[in-house]
Amino acid sequence: MIDSTRKRKKSNTSLWIMLVAIVAILVALFLLPSCGGSGSAAATTRVEVGAPAPDFTVEMLDGTRVTLADLRGKVVLLTFWTTWCPHCRTEMERIANEVVPCFADRNFVLLPVSRGESREAVAAFCAERGYDFPVALDPEESVFGRYASEYVPRCFVVAADGRVAASTVGYVPAEFDRLVQTIEDECNELNK
Numbered sequence: 707m708i709d710s711t712r713k714r715k716k717s718n719t720s721l722w723i724m725l726v727a728i729v730a731i732l733v734a735l736f737l738l739p740s741c742g743g744s745g746s747a748a749a750t751t752r753v754e755v756g757a758p759a760p761d762f763t764v765e766m767l768d769g770t771r772v773t774l775a776d777l778r779g780k781v782v783l784l785t786f787w788t789t790w791c792p793h794c795r796t797e798m799e800r801i802a803n804e805v806v807p808c809f810a811d812r813n814f815v816l817l818p819v820s821r822g823e824s825r826e827a828v829a830a831f832c833a834e835r836g837y838d839f840p841v842a843l844d845p846e847e848s849v850f851g852r853y854a855s856e857y858v859p860r861c862f863v864v865a866a867d868g869r870v871a872a873s874t875v876g877y878v879p880a881e882f883d884r885l886v887q888t889i890e891d892e893c894n895e896l897n898k
Contacts, residue, residue, distance in 0.1 A: 747875040750856040755873055759784070759864040760852040764819060764842035767829055772817065772842060774864070780813045781871075781892040782864040783885075786821045786850050789831040793877035794859045798837070805886060806839055812893045813866065817842060821850045821858055863888045866896055 753760060759782075763773040774782070783805065787794035798818065806816060819842040820828045832841055844850055854860050854875075863872040863885060872888040874881045 747857060750854050751873065751875065752851075752855065753853050753862065753870055753873070755870050757870055758868055759862065759870050762849045762852060764817075764844060764849055767825065767832065767841045767843060770840075772840075774817075775868070777815050777817075777864075778868055779866050779896075780815050781809075781866055781889055781896070782815045782817055783889060784853075784862045784864055785816075785818045786844070786853070786858050786860045787818060788821055788823060788858050789827055791858050797859045797861075797877040797882065798835070800882060802835070802837055802839070805889070808886075809889060809893065813896050814889065814893055816840075819844045819849055822847045861885055863892065865892050 759774060761773065761775045763771055765771055774784075783801070785797070785801065787798060789795075801816065801818070809816075816839055818839070821844050823843075824845060825843055828841060828843060831837075842849075850860075853862060857875050859874075859877050861872075861874045861882075862870050865871040871892050872885055874885050
């Protein structure tokens with residue numbers, strides 16, 4: 707009787723320790739500036755606001771190809787993301803529910819680039835979430851590497867003239883709101 711009580715107490719203690727460890731890991735993930743990085747955000751940014759956006763060509767999920775230079779004359783939201791990152795998922799929901807509908811009839815292009823993942827994983831994620839906007843693939847992270855060395859989500863607003871008008875690292879609601887305002891301002895600039 708005493709042995710079984712000790713075993714249960716030991717088992718309960720082990721479960722509590724495991725639960726605390728899991729909670730600590732989850733809290734750490736949500737408190738990090740973003741997923742998948744260990745350096746400072748500024749040190750991992752390769753393109754500053756005001757600089758020309760590096761050109762690239764990506765394959766889209768549907769097999770077509772898009773070249774950034776071909777989008778000149780439009781405001782582009784270039785966002786690097788992954789399916790496994792909780793911050794990316796939150797940001798992509800806002801993009802799908804707020805940004806896409808808001809700028810649908812404007813000179814605006816959404817270019818979400820999946821960083822380092824397979825076509826199958828990205829297609830399954832988009833289907834599960836009901837995303838019907840075009841999504842680009844960057845399985846070798848070569849496009850991402852032109853803009854940054856670490857961290858997702860990472861957004862760049864590329865103005866109609868090809869310069870970077872704004873950027874964010876990680877997902878912070880207030881910063882994302884400012885990013886959306888920059889898109890609005892750049893779109894309005896085109897209508898002057």
